[in-house]
Amino acid sequence: KYEKIWLFFGIGSLFVFLAVLGVGAFAQGTQPPSCLTTIDPEKVDQTPPFDKPGLVKTGDNEYQLNIVASAFAYTPNQVEIPKGAKVTINVATKDVIHGFQIAGTNVNMMVEPGYVSSYTQTFDKVGEYVILCNEYCGAGHHLMTAKVKVV
Ligand code: CUA
Structure with missing residues (x-):
């Protein structure tokens, strides 16, 4: 019993x-594991540093790369990075969830509305790297790419 x-x-x-x-x-x-801070998704492109997206030199061989993701593109669409640069990549989205993967590197983030996704990567090898969206974000998902050139 x-x-x-x-x-x-x-x-x-x-x-x-x-x-x-x-x-x-x-x-x-x-929650994105790489969440740095919160951001108003509708004002992403008016909020620093995303009002001027692109590569910014922050120190000796150190850079910040700020990228705005939106359906179905990244701004900027192409970036040149000097070989050996240590780059902190910040990505924010204006609309829905996107992915941010740089093929052939360790960079693979989820970009969620309201958050800044961040990752620091050193680019040691010269070459062209494709940036891909790996979260389904709508009809143009498969077209959503950009390019990193390490020179
Ligand atoms: Cu953006 Cu899929």
């Missing part, structure tokens, strides 16, 4: 545990 109560209690706590785990994973999944 008592065994049944304990069994019920055991299974019950297992479900509670799974529920907590599930909610936790979901809640964290909706």
